[in-house]
Amino acid sequence: MLSSVTVHAPAKINMALRVGGARPDGYHPLTTVFCALDLADEIVVAPAEGLSLTITGNDLAVDDNNLALRAARALQDRTGMDYGATITIDKKIPVAGGMGGGSADAAGTLVALNELWELGLSHADLHGLAAGLGSDVPFGLVGGLALGTSRGENLLPISPRAFQSWVLVTDSDGLSTPDVFRHYDLLHPEPHEPADVDDLVEALGSDSVAEVAGLLVNDLAEPAFTIRPDLRELFERLEGAGIATVLSGSGPTIGILCESDTAADALAGALRQEGLSTLRTDGPAAGAHVVRSS
Numbered sequence: 190m191l192s193s194v195t196v197h198a199p200a201k202i203n204m205a206l207r208v209g210g211a212r213p214d215g216y217h218p219l220t221t222v223f224c225a226l227d228l229a230d231e232i233v234v235a236p237a238e239g240l241s242l243t244i245t246g247n248d249l250a251v252d253d254n255n256l257a258l259r260a261a262r263a264l265q266d267r268t269g270m271d272y273g274a275t276i277t278i279d280k281k282i283p284v285a286g287g288m289g290g291g292s293a294d295a296a297g298t299l300v301a302l303n304e305l306w307e308l309g310l311s312h313a314d315l316h317g318l319a320a321g322l323g324s325d326v327p328f329g330l331v332g333g334l335a336l337g338t339s340r341g342e343n344l345l346p347i348s349p350r351a352f353q354s355w356v357l358v359t360d361s362d363g364l365s366t367p368d369v370f371r372h373y374d375l376l377h378p379e380p381h382e383p384a385d386v387d388d389l390v391e392a393l394g395s396d397s398v399a400e401v402a403g404l405l406v407n408d409l410a411e412p413a414f415t416i417r418p419d420l421r422e423l424f425e426r427l428e429g430a431g432i433a434t435v436l437s438g439s440g441p442t443i444g445i446l447c448e449s450d451t452a453a454d455a456l457a458g459a460l461r462q463e464g465l466s467t468l469r470t471d472g473p474a475a476g477a478h479v480v481r482s483s
């Protein structure tokens with residue numbers, strides 16, 4: 190058996206997120222364009238008796254509901270194996286930031302333990318387990334650029350053409366995803382389907398990233414701003430700072446797409462000088478993948 194496996198699990202940004210009225214199961218139908226970013230959590234797994242999880246880089250309290258532990262248990266249940274492992278996550282993705290960090294850890298743990306425990310599960314098997322863990326987890330496996338529908342788990346890859354340079358403005362005060370969806374329902378009580386994102390998908394087929402200007406959109410921005418009026422103010426201040434500005438997922442992270450990596454580096458530096466918390470990242474990046482095993 191291997192003695193350790195290291196996986197990188199990428200954050201995502203929703204370049205477009207259109208939302209429909211809640212389904213009978215409480216989930217909202219979505220039309221979304223996901224982009225995986227090279228901002229990634231690092232997950233190291235090693236054989237052990239039982240399952241344990243350690244998180245570094247963030248003071249997120251570890252409990253049994255952590256998505257990495259849930260992913261490990263889902264693999265045990267699926268295969269009937271009761272192998273154990275220590276799971277160590279070095280968190281780089283902001284927690285509750287709308288960047289899919291927990292989903293990335295779930296996807297990364299599935300990939301890491303499939304390798305460590307030599308389970309040989311296919312991509313389709315992992316996708317099925319991922320969808321049971323959370324709406325964003327399948328995208329954490331696939332990465333790249335993809336159109337997501339249903340509750341986000343149905344994915345259609347989009348061939349990336351242009352390299353994307355992003356500046357992320359992060360906020361240590363996270364937003365709860367269910368809470369933001371609840372506020373969406375209050376603002377839009379009537380039944381409706383999510384709008385399409387065809388214009389953005391078409392623009393992403395161009396070699397120039399500038400083609401997407403004006404096409405980034407997020408229906409969860411208004412409810413997130415209702416909960417956090419200060420976020421609206423910040424968002425409005427950042428509009429025009431790059432090619433396009435968008436709130437990621439249920440927020441509060443704000444993504445600014447820039448025309449080049451040089452422009453993004455300069456903008457990140459300038460915003461940092463103003464006292465904002467920024468990260469520089471590029472996309473599209475690969476989905477959760479093994480970077481080392483021994």
Ligand SMILES: C[C@@](CO)(OP(=O)(O)O)[C@H](O)COP(=O)(O)OP(=O)(O)OC[C@H]1O[C@@H](n2ccc(N)nc2=O)[C@H](O)[C@@H]1O
Nearest residue numbers: 215216217287288289323324325340366367370438439440
């Ligand atoms: C909004 C999005 C956009 O990508 O991202 P985040 O802001 O969380 O990163 C996702 O849809 C979040 O996906 P994920 O975080 O995996 O959600 P889940 O665990 O499946 O669901 C958590 C809760 O969010 C709400 N939810 C989630 C997805 C969806 N299509 N409709 C929903 O209403 C439900 O209240 C659900 O109980």
Ligand SMILES: Nc1ncnc2c1ncn2[C@@H]1O[C@H](COP(=O)(O)OP(=O)(O)O)[C@@H](O)[C@H]1O
Nearest residue numbers: 255256257284285286287288289290291292294
């Ligand atoms: N491995 C994990 N990393 C981060 N959050 C996790 C993890 N497992 C469970 N969670 C829970 O999921 C919530 C949402 O976190 P996260 O996935 O980072 O944000 P978002 O859904 O906004 O993308 C957190 O507040 C935390 O309670």
